[in-house]
Amino acid sequence: MKSRLDNPVFFNNLVQLAHEVDGLNYTLHHPIDRDNKSIIQTRTENTDEQLQKLAIMLGLTDAIDSVLNERTRQDAKWGEQNHEPMSWMGILGEEFGELCEAVNETHFNNGPEARKKGGYLNMRAEAVQVAAVAISFIEALDRRYSEN
Numbered sequence: 001m002k003s004r005l006d007n008p009v010f011f012n013n014l015v016q017l018a019h020e021v022d023g024l025n026y027t028l029h030h031p032i033d034r035d036n037k038s039i040i041q042t043r044t045e046n047t048d049e050q051l052q053k054l055a056i057m058l059g060l061t062d063a064i065d066s067v068l069n070e071r072t073r074q075d076a077k078w079g080e081q082n083h084e085p086m087s088w089m090g091i092l093g094e095e096f097g098e099l100c101e102a103v104n105e106t107h108f109n110n111g112p113e114a115r116k117k118g119g120y121l122n123m124r125a126e127a128v129q130v131a132a133v134a135i136s137f138i139e140a141l142d143r144r145y146s147e148n
Ligand SMILES: [Mg+2]
Pocket: 094, 095, 098, 099, 126, 129
């Protein structure tokens, strides 16, 4: 697979950004955590703009940002999860079911109480949780089976 670093525009942007970032006194621990504790000391007026450029280069869309935030939240709540694959299916299945419910309560008219479980925000939140659990499953598989 061709690396993004093979793209001269991407590479030059990365080099330029590295120079800019190097002049700042902060550490980017985790791209998603930048609003909390990642920017650890000095903030300059350029920091947010540079982080935004970095986010764009890394492909951190709002959707990806939400999924990574959810992963961070899950790790804080549950710690590292190393379930059997069959257990992961139950966890992922539950989240998928919740997503189905949010979509159903958006699509069907089951009354005002049921409607509260539907809508854009509920569908999006549940889709984010499905994606985050799938990523967590991938991470657990890699820990268990990867030869690296
Ligand atoms: Mg859910």
